[in-house]
Amino acid sequence: MPPTDPPGRVEDSPVGRRVATLFPLLRRAELVCQTREEAEQLAGALTELLPGPIYSRLGLTELLLNAIEHGNLEIGGAHKARLLREGRFDAEIAARLARPPYRARRVHVSLAVDDAAIVLEIRDDGAGFDWRAALAAELTVSDAPNGRGIALARLTCFPELSYRDPGNVAIVTLPCPR
């Protein structure tokens, strides 16, 4: 069975207790991931630091998966929908991760903490996208099997989500819980 999230406060989980001890001393962290599995691990660990861990985990995971799938691996939204419907999405991800130019690309995550805010930046090695349209999109009744990640991140946990042009850097600003 996969590991489960802590039910509430960071201090309630064993990992959270250790991380919480460190948090007052933390100023900067840099992390790098390439695969979706690494992204999931990264999000699980890093969100122990953030308010509302289980919702932050969703938001950070969505941003990381977008950076990998759409940014680094250049699988567009319509293409992803077709691959999902044909049951070929996982195979396409694996194939692209193994071949150039995709295999050299990474997602870089930086965390900066001061007395006022936690700022997370998620940067991919892709060409960017129309992030203004994506941020304006609401969750509507829709048959599409994908395309909800950014809206979920924004609505569940990251109201101050933004991007830097050309769209390959997502920036999340959170009030600091110190």
Add this chain to the structure above:
Amino acid sequence: MIQASDLNGVITVHVTGRFDFRLIKDFNELLKREPRTWVVDFTSVEYVDSSALGMLLLLRERVHGETQRVQLRGLHGQPRDVLLMAKFDRMFTVV
């Protein structure tokens, strides 16, 4: 983890723990079946991501969008919040 039981034309899908992108392959296997009705039991689901929403919508496509043929049961906590936010109560039967 994902398990399915089949009874009188109803397939009940039990997901345990995190219902996320890691289950796409197993879920696709399930979609090869053709029951009259699907029930997805969320009683033991603690977390969903947008991939889980996508999997449910592929299930809905298999029954030609007939809302009453896909039932979502036992929703609570984060999965409930996320599915309602995505308006899934209007696309599925939530019981």
